[in-house]
Amino acid sequence: MPTVDSVLQLARSIALLSPAQLRRIETVVHFMSDEDLKQLEDMLLKLQEDEVKQLEKELEVRKQVESEYKEYKADKARTTLQAKEKSARDEDTQEAESLLNNM
Amino acid sequence: MATLGSLMDAMTGGSEEPKTTAEKAEKIRSELSLCPRVEDFPDDFVEHLEKNNKDLYDKLMKLDESYGVWPETVTEFNNALGDYLNKPVDQDKLAKVLRGNHWFPNRERIEAAIDNKKKLTPKDLLDADEASSERVESIKQVTENLAYYFPDLYVPEEALNSFKKKYPDKFKDLAYHLDGWDFNPTSGSWDLNPMRNPREAAAAFNAIRINYIQETYVNSGEKSLAVIERKFGDKIPGLQRTTADLRSEFNSLMAENIGVKATETSLKNLKDLVVDLNEFAEKEKERPKPTPGEGDAGEPTAPAEETPTAPAEGATEQKEVAPDSLQGRFESSKKEMAEWKVKFDAYLANPPQDMKGRREAFMALYKEFSDKKEVYLALQKDVDTTTENAMKGGLTDEQMPEELKTLVSEIRKFNEYVGKKLEIPLKREMNKISPAGWDDLREEMGLKPVVERVSKDADEANALMDQMGIEFQGNRLVFTKAGKSSEIKSIGFTGAEKVEIKVKGKDKLKIKVKGMDGKNYTFKGKTWKEIEEDIDKSDYPFGRRKVLVGGGVESNDGEEVEAPAAETPAEASTEPVAVTATPEATKVEESAFEDVPDEEFKMDDGPAAPSDTFVDADEEKIGTPTGIEEQGETLSRKAKRQAKKEAKKNEESPWTKIADSVDAADLPEAEDDEATGTDTPTT
Structure with a gap:
């Protein structure tokens, strides 16, 4: 059976509960019947599990974005390189043509 | 017997999977803290994402708006909690709680209610408390709430009091947000909203x-x-x-x-x-006792005049100054900077709440400051030129016009003010709002060209670099095969405008760097070792990295210390083909982005402090980035050497770079000095 302290500890470990939210919990737990206390604990556990699921989802999205970014940056770099190489080649061609013309 | 795996685990802190849900959450949270946020990416990428991967873009935006909460569970939870709050309080339990000296709002009211045998609910207790704006806004509550997010932090009461007094509305908003409330514009009231992130408010209070x-x-x-x-x-x-x-x-x-x-x-x-x-x-400076008859014997010396750290307020002009004269331009610059500071202070006191707005407001201020600084730097150059011309005309230091000497001295003092009071706070703010770093922000604003790597014989150069084990990583040229024989692992182009890679005589790599100091630096060799020797010989002042035994990293001259690279997205680029890169923000700058300002802001004599250029109050030294020299000892070779030394010391100050880039843009490019591997300075 959960105790007031164990429920409080659980609530405090859920990072995204705001101080005001936590204060509400801190207020009610002292007056709860054992049955209600158990229910509150179950709810908090569910909340905590959902928190983890949500965090996992968030992590996945952020990692995807990060990898997209790397790809985007590499593409950009490749494009720039190609443009520069092309420009250099054009320059070389022009030089060669000019040399030929002058021969 | 320990296995290799267990030893590795012991060394790396173990690979144990978290057992409890709380541990799991903690682990993910710590991973998440390393992930970049939307504002960390350049705008062009975010736009690209929106166009090309709308689904991912929407997901990302949703995350950053809601901080990844779970509406259904929260709603359920809030409802259930509401039910509990409405159940009558067990009088015995309440009495027990009160006896236990537990904190409760309106304790007197509760005690009275017990006496009256009224059926109280927890909600009654909370309503009385939550409806009271005094509680949420009280310094005590704000301090308690702050401790929830920063458990080890001591917050002086006066800090909060002074802010509350100065900006009551702002304080109220922040205090409510910190407590977990959000303003509902429809109802016009503050609602408890666990979906908002009070951490932002906590960071603001910090x-x-x-x-x-x-x-x-x-x-x-x-x-x-x-x-x-x-x-x-x-x-x-x-x-x-x-x-x-x-x-x-x-x-x-x-x-x-x-x-x-x-x-x-x-x-x-x-x-x-x-x-x-x-x-x-x-304290009085001790001076030799005056001999009798010298007069004023025994009278205390007037304290040495302090260096003005701000433009003299209310100072009256002694005489009419032509607005286009050097003095007139200086006065005008001072006035402009002071006016800008008023705006910047107002912004700092009340920055826009959303990051986008904050960045926009900051950028506008930054641009304005840059423009003013450019005008100011132009004035310094003109003062320099005037002084040089006077010298060429045969004037000695003593014969310099008094006005010029005074102006030079005033400029030096004003530089100190600009550095301390304008640039440091500006940079600190920039670090807060732009994790991608200083240079990205500057690039974004079109203030400085990106470092350009030019290679006409790209294929050959790349092949040779591959063969030598050299590659571009972000904005550094890294020797990937660095071992014991190599001291310098990489060189960075933090202060470079252009990097040119050439192949010389089939098997020799030539790296030519055009620095923002207007100088060209050339390193060449058939192996990294040879290149390293060139780097060692040169006075290349930018980021060169020396690998120390034991894994530490130190600069070649022991001045610049950089942490091993852990790149932010804006810098991350491990592709060896990368040909353009923004000058990388140093690790110091990166860490400064966190809520806690780091040592970068120490106004010490350390070379990395951005304040160096300006903070130096030692009259013997030359303190301006453009070489305005101290009267008395001015304009000599010695002074120039010292100026060069100062400039080198100040390389890592991004502001110095702005100043230098302005200067460098006007200077002709120097020819290579093949003999030394370093070009003759053009400045």
């Missing part, structure tokens, strides 16, 4: 605390230290400790107090030290 410490103690201490240094040098009469000791103690206390582990004791120590410093600064 920034308020830091500002308070900065304004109340740090600025005053800095000022006194500057006076002490100028007045007494290193030895303060009647004191065992040297000025350097005092500065070092001051810097360390300052760093401690602006961090999140600030304690009441550390603040008290800083306070005490500042009081001492103020006293020392007022």
Whole structure:
């Protein structure tokens, strides 16, 4: 059976509960019947599990974005390189043509 | 017997999977803290994502708006909690709780209700409490709530009080947000909303605390230290400790107090030290006793005039100054900067709540400042030219016009002000809002060209680089096969405008770097070792990285210390084909982005401090990035050497780079000096 302290500890470990939210919990737990206390604990556990699921989802999205970014940056770099190489080649061609013309 | 795996685990902190849900959440949270946020990416990428991967873009936006909460569960939870709140309180339990001295709002009312046998609910207790704006806005509650997010932080009550007094509305908003409430524009009331992130408010309060410490103690201490240094040098009469000791103690206390582990004791120590410093600064400089008959015997000497740290307020002009004269332009610059500071202070006191708005407001201010600084730097160049011309005309230092000497001196003092009061706070703010770093922000604003790697014989150069084990990583050229025989692992192009890679005679790689200091640096060799020798021989002042035994990293000259690379997205680029890169933000800059300002802001004599260019109050030194030289010792070779040394010392100050890039743009490119591997300076 959960105790007031164990429920409080659980609530405090859920990072995204705001101080005001936590204060509400801190207020009610002292007056709860054992049955209600158990229910509150179950709810908090569910909340905590959902928190983890949500965090996992968030992590996945952020990692995807990060990898997209790397790809985007590499593409950009490749494009720039190609443009520069092309420009250099054009320059070389022009030089060669000019040399030929002058021969 | 320990297996290799277990040994590895022991070394790396173990690979144990978290057992409880709480541990799991903690682990993911720590991974998430390393992930970049939307504002960390350049805008062009975000736009690209929106166009090309709308689904991912929407997901990302949703995350950053809601901080990844789970509406259904929360709603359910809130409803259930509401039910519990409405159940009558068990009188016996309540009495027991009250006996246990548990904190409760309106304790008197509760006790009265027990006496009256009224059926109280927990909601009654909370309503009385939550409806009271006094509680949410009370310093006590804000302090308690802050401790929820920064458990180790000591927040001086005066810091919050002073902010509350100055900006009551802003304080109220922040206090409510910190407590977990959100303003509902429809109902016009504050609603409890676990979906908002009170951490932002906590961070804002922490920034308020830091500002308070900065304004109340740090600025005053800095000022006194500057006076002490100028007045007494290193030895303060009647004191065992040297000025350097005092500065070092001051810097360390300052760093401690602006961090999140600030304690009441550390603040008290800083306070005490500042009081001492103020006293020392007022101390008379000992001077030989006047001989009888010299007059004024026994009268105290007037304290040395302090370096003005701000444009003289209300100062009246002694005589009419032509607006287009050097003095007139200086006065105008001073006025402009002071006006800008008013705007910037207003912004800092009340920055826009959303990051986008904050960045926009900041950028506008930054651009405005850059424009003003450019005008100011142009003035400094003209002052330089005037002085040089006067010298060429045969004037000695003593024969220089008094106005010019005074102006030079005033400019130096004003530089100190600009550095301390404008640029440092500006940079600190930039670091807060732009994790991608200084250079990205500048690039974004079109203030500085990106470093350009030019290679006409790209294929050959790339092949040779591959063969030599050299590759571009972000903005560094890294020797990937660095072993014991190699001391310099990489060179960075933090202060470079252009990097040119060439192949010389089939098997020799030539790296030509055009620095923002207007100089060209050339390193070449068939192996990294040979290139390394060239780097060693040169006075290349930018990021070269030396690998130390034991894994530490130090610069070649021991001045610039960089942490091993852990790239932010804006810098991350491990593709060897990358040909353009923004000059990388140093790790110091990156860490400064966190809520806690780091040592970068220490106004010490360390080479990495951005304030270096300006903070130096030592009259013997030359303090301006453009080489305005101190009267008396000016314009000599010695002064120029010193200026060069100062410039080198100040390389890591991004502001110096702005100044230098402006200068460098006007200068002709120097030819290679093949013999030394380093070009003759053009400045």
